[in-house]
Amino acid sequence: MKKQSKPRLAFFDFTDCEGCQLQFANLGGTLLELLELVDIVNFREIISEAAEDYDIAFIEGSITTDNDVLRIKKIRDKAKVLVALGSCATIGGVNGIKNRSSLELAKKIVYGDKASTINTIKTMPVHEVVSVDYTINGCPVYLPEVVSVVKCLLMGKPYVVPNYPVCSECKMNENVCRYEKDQECMGTVTRAGCNSWCINNGNRCYGCRGLVDNPAADAQKDILSKYGLKLEDVLKHFTLYNDSMGEKYDQEFK
Amino acid sequence: MKYASLKKTNLNNWLEYLKKKAKFYAPRKKENLFVFRPVKDVADICLEYIPTILPPKKYYFPQKERLLRFRAQPFKTAKAIDKFEEFILFGVHTCDIAGIQCMDVVFRDGPEDPNYLNRKDMMTIIGIECLKYCDKYANCASMGNHIPRGGYDLMMVDIGDEFIIHINSEKGEKLVKEVDFIKEATESEMVTLGRIREEKNEIFKEEFYASLPKVYESFDKSFVSEVWKDLGKKCVGCGNCTAVCPTCYCFDVSDEMELNLNDGLRYRIWNSCQMDDFAKVAGGEDFRKGRESRQRHRYYRKFKYPVDKFNRYFCTGCGRCTRTCMAGISLIDTVNALTPVSID
Numbered sequence: 001m002k003k004q005s006k007p008r009l010a011f012f013d014f015t016d017c018e019g020c021q022l023q024f025a026n027l028g029g030t031l032l033e034l035l036e037l038v039d040i041v042n043f044r045e046i047i048s049e050a051a052e053d054y055d056i057a058f059i060e061g062s063i064t065t066d067n068d069v070l071r072i073k074k075i076r077d078k079a080k081v082l083v084a085l086g087s088c089a090t091i092g093g094v095n096g097i098k099n100r101s102s103l104e105l106a107k108k109i110v111y112g113d114k115a116s117t118i119n120t121i122k123t124m125p126v127h128e129v130v131s132v133d134y135t136i137n138g139c140p141v142y143l144p145e146v147v148s149v150v151k152c153l154l155m156g157k158p159y160v161v162p163n164y165p166v167c168s169e170c171k172m173n174e175n176v177c178r179y180e181k182d183q184e185c186m187g188t189v190t191r192a193g194c195n196s197w198c199i200n201n202g203n204r205c206y207g208c209r210g211l212v213d214n215p216a217a218d219a220q221k222d223i224l225s226k227y228g229l230k231l232e233d234v235l236k237h238f239t240l241y242n243d244s245m246g247e248k249y250d251q252e253f254k
Numbered sequence: 255m256k257y258a259s260l261k262k263t264n265l266n267n268w269l270e271y272l273k274k275k276a277k278f279y280a281p282r283k284k285e286n287l288f289v290f291r292p293v294k295d296v297a298d299i300c301l302e303y304i305p306t307i308l309p310p311k312k313y314y315f316p317q318k319e320r321l322l323r324f325r326a327q328p329f330k331t332a333k334a335i336d337k338f339e340e341f342i343l344f345g346v347h348t349c350d351i352a353g354i355q356c357m358d359v360v361f362r363d364g365p366e367d368p369n370y371l372n373r374k375d376m377m378t379i380i381g382i383e384c385l386k387y388c389d390k391y392a393n394c395a396s397m398g399n400h401i402p403r404g405g406y407d408l409m410m411v412d413i414g415d416e417f418i419i420h421i422n423s424e425k426g427e428k429l430v431k432e433v434d435f436i437k438e439a440t441e442s443e444m445v446t447l448g449r450i451r452e453e454k455n456e457i458f459k460e461e462f463y464a465s466l467p468k469v470y471e472s473f474d475k476s477f478v479s480e481v482w483k484d485l486g487k488k489c490v491g492c493g494n495c496t497a498v499c500p501t502c503y504c505f506d507v508s509d510e511m512e513l514n515l516n517d518g519l520r521y522r523i524w525n526s527c528q529m530d531d532f533a534k535v536a537g538g539e540d541f542r543k544g545r546e547s548r549q550r551h552r553y554y555r556k557f558k559y560p561v562d563k564f565n566r567y568f569c570t571g572c573g574r575c576t577r578t579c580m581a582g583i584s585l586i587d588t589v590n591a592l593t594p595v596s597i598d
Contacts, residue, residue, distance in 0.1 A: 148510070151511050151513065154515060155515060163529075163530055163531050164526075164531070165490075165492050165493070167492030168492065171307075171493070171497035171578070172308075172317040172497060172524060174284070174289050174307045176286065176287050177494075177580065180285075180286065181285070188490045188491075212530065213530060216490040219487065219489055219490040219491075219581055222488065222581065223580050223581055226580075
């Protein structure tokens with residue numbers, strides 16, 4: 001088994017902060033164990049080489065320019081397996097806030113009188129442009145989940161992202177509910193898989209992993225308004241990470 | 255000796271003794287709520303507490319439990335846990351003890367569940383009787399669980415300066431007999447206990463409008479009801495109600511490989527009928543579509559199905575599901591809403 005050549009991993013970033021790659025680099029001892037199984041051939045945060053010959057592509061960031069579209073298609077053509085890494089790549093993430101206004105207005109707000117020289121398109125998660133084989137949600141990605149996905153990938157098994165909300169993991173961790181403390185929390189409608197990482201550490205859920213397939217939008221709106229939030233603020237909570245989720249999202253929430 | 259007496263001034267001495275006997279879990283404060291936790295300092299123990307976030311079931315039916323160790327090549331399997339540890343659950347309310355009795359019925363029903371039974375064998379339960387309501391969410395009196403009904407090794411009752419301890423097993427008797435400061439209860443102490451129980455009858459009143467048999471009957475007739483529609487609209491599907499329930503025992507099984515991709519562990523993890531995909535089968539068919547039917551299912555799993563199958567209600571009256579629901583779904587209100595429509 002060891003004699004076979006190892007699969008080659010490459011990392012690419014689009015519109016993002018490179019924080020999810022940094023998380024990957026932070027795997028520490030596990031990263032060394034992982035290198036027994038794979039070769040990392042392109043990863044600018046940890047190596048200076050940048051090979052163009054790879055099997056598995058990890059894509060970080062959302063697609064926001066015409067050039068991005070061309071580039072991601074080229075990567076897809078080359079890679080046998082493509083993994084979307086982090087919120088920007090999987091759901092559009094915070095970059096999706098741009099989609100709330102018209103492109104013209106967004107350009108003007110950000111670039112002022114230079115707006116006409118800028119090429120930008122609506123923010124899209126990777127799967128809206130090319131097919132994605134594995135999805136690792138989160139802002140940033142949760143390392144134990146990253147490891148689970150990599151194992152599945154190497155065994156050729158699918159990785160099923162949980163379709164239940166963060167609350168179910170949070171309760172198993174026996175956290176005091178944020179609502180109990182009068183804090184608004186998106187855990188009720190946000191996809192689990194992070195082991196309620198934020199709440200375990202005293203924070204609340206911001207919805208960075210995207211919404212479950214069938215979020216109880218009305219019930220959640222009721223809950224948030226019960227805790228004194230206006231519809232406007234409620235929508236802000238829903239849209240912080242999830243604004244580029246497309247039509248389905250629009251139907252549910254707007 | 256059937257009833258023993260422990261002076262409150264000696265409580266800490268007894269706790270120190272118990273702590274050395276086995277792994278020792280007791281209720282402690284967590285922010286504004288309570289949790290069962292291992293005890294280092296006996297001063298951290300809270301005997302006046304509202305039901306903990308999770309019931310003590312996490313100790314005999316852990317959230318994520320190792321079942322099996324395996325190797326792919328050459329293929330080999332082995333028990334994941336060779337030796338289970340002795341442990342004491344201290345300060346358990348009678349509602350939670352009822353929860354343990356329900357779990358017992360389920361996991362002893364053939365085929366018996368060895369992991370549960372192995373843990374259960376190692377468990378000593380020391381209960382404490384509630385003399386007043388924890389809060390407005392409890393419905394223990396309707397379920398008959400506000401008074402001790404067995405299922406424990408020792409049961410403590412606060413009678414003022416002393417605790418009366420009911421000895422209900424050999425295991426429990428040892429823990430009382432081995433220390434010299436616990437004496438047999440005197441006659442006058444037993445009289446006080448009787449008086450306290452009488453006073454308690456005045457405090458605890460059935461919380462449901464209808465008696466339990468009537469509630470059961472109403473479930474027989476309420477499969478189609480506006481009540482479930484209303485619940486379905488409110489429910490956000492978070493699964494809190496089932497996680498905190500002392501009698502919910504659904505689990506999923508999954509295998510996790512180590513990084514060498516050859517060795518692995520099989521786990522069971524709590525699962526919940528409130529999850530979207532819970533009743534989905536291959537081909538995409540969903541036998542319990544919608545939060546409305548999933549909430550209904552939860553109630554039927556407490557007040558109807560287990561009564562038919564085990565002759566036992568699976569609601570203990572602890573009130574956790576109501577307490578934890580941010581959508582404000584109340585068990586008492588739901589059951590009360592069902593009874594007037596269905597019964598003349």
